[in-house]
Amino acid sequence: MQEKNTTGLTDKDPLEPGLLQPYLDQFAPAIGKILEISRYTGGYSNLTYCLQTAEKAYVLRMPPVGAQIKTAHDMDREYRVLSMLKPLYAKIPSPLLFCDSPDVLGAPFYIMEKMNGIILRASRAPGMNIPAPVFRALSASFIDNLVALHALDIQSTGLIGLGKPEGYTTRQVTGWVKRYFTAETDTIPDINAVAQWLQEQQPLPQAPAFLHNDYKYDNLLLNPDNLTEITAVLDWEMATVGDPLMDLGASLAYWFEADEGEVFRHYNLSWLPGNFTRQELIGRYAEKSGRDLRDILFYYVFGLFKNAVIAQQIYHRWKQGHSSDARFGALLPMIQLLGRKAADTIQKRSL
Numbered sequence: 001m002q003e004k005n006t007t008g009l010t011d012k013d014p015l016e017p018g019l020l021q022p023y024l025d026q027f028a029p030a031i032g033k034i035l036e037i038s039r040y041t042g043g044y045s046n047l048t049y050c051l052q053t054a055e056k057a058y059v060l061r062m063p064p065v066g067a068q069i070k071t072a073h074d075m076d077r078e079y080r081v082l083s084m085l086k087p088l089y090a091k092i093p094s095p096l097l098f099c100d101s102p103d104v105l106g107a108p109f110y111i112m113e114k115m116n117g118i119i120l121r122a123s124r125a126p127g128m129n130i131p132a133p134v135f136r137a138l139s140a141s142f143i144d145n146l147v148a149l150h151a152l153d154i155q156s157t158g159l160i161g162l163g164k165p166e167g168y169t170t171r172q173v174t175g176w177v178k179r180y181f182t183a184e185t186d187t188i189p190d191i192n193a194v195a196q197w198l199q200e201q202q203p204l205p206q207a208p209a210f211l212h213n214d215y216k217y218d219n220l221l222l223n224p225d226n227l228t229e230i231t232a233v234l235d236w237e238m239a240t241v242g243d244p245l246m247d248l249g250a251s252l253a254y255w256f257e258a259d260e261g262e263v264f265r266h267y268n269l270s271w272l273p274g275n276f277t278r279q280e281l282i283g284r285y286a287e288k289s290g291r292d293l294r295d296i297l298f299y300y301v302f303g304l305f306k307n308a309v310i311a312q313q314i315y316h317r318w319k320q321g322h323s324s325d326a327r328f329g330a331l332l333p334m335i336q337l338l339g340r341k342a343a344d345t346i347q348k349r350s351l
Helices: 017-027 075-085 132-150 168-183 189-200 244-253 262-266 278-289 296-319 332-348
Strands: 006-008 034-040 047-053 057-062 095-099 109-113 209-211 220-223 226-233 240-242
Touching: 017 034, 017 095, 057 075, 075 095, 075 109, 132 209, 132 220, 132 226, 132 244, 132 278, 168 189, 168 240, 168 244, 168 296, 189 296, 189 332, 209 244, 244 278, 244 296, 262 332, 296 332
Parallel strands: none
Antiparallel strands: 006 034, 034 047, 047 057, 057 109, 095 109, 209 240, 220 226
């Protein structure tokens, strides 16, 4: 039976069941015969499919059509991250199979176990009438789990091999500024000003840690019987090692509050009653981690900028004709709003 947050395959989906099944029969026969394939909706990045067999369901991940952003769509690396992390951190799906040949589905892909649970989506959560105390406890679980990820020993576990922490923040700023101007379609003065500020205001780096790099509510799988319990963290495509406050800043950049305008409510659910404020998230992270957060404004501004760049890259891909998804074509106003939010934060010196 197809899940509520999935849709059936169309002729625009690159996944061909007739090509996939023979490959699985040869290299992963334990998966068995696929009876139904559906695509998960709501994401803007890699394509994610549910493979249903008679016994159980699996998840297949592959890059979107036309993607050229290797670090965000590197299936080999994402599979390797899951493989390294699984023995150290239980809240992830088990990776099962990686295919590096484009001959099967047109691009590399991997398959992992499907974990059961609830993902809170901005489109549905307001109608779920989740009590404020539940969101209060979930906010605490949210930030405590990020602290736990940042506490993993990157040296003894070998996670250090996933990145180069020295100069991480500088490389990130330089790289994302370059990505923005490579994908630029419209002149947005706020974005240009923020890009300049980020290059001039970089703080001293923190001790390096393992980073998820896209840690937000809709990348968490929750226990249906206890929405305050995180059972899994999903979407590890950008995981690396580096300054952990870059990770925190990215999470804060998704965390819009109730008084910040209704337009942002379509993209997040942190505005719902009971959720921590950004300042409360920062305070709890500082308390639990013991890290110095005096420069957190920089990291928050960078998170807003990075979100704008990601949206710009998707919008640019749409402008090139690589996608007909109407959501992608409507991203320009959000890019402009993120630029304005980042510029206002710099001016006010307040989150």
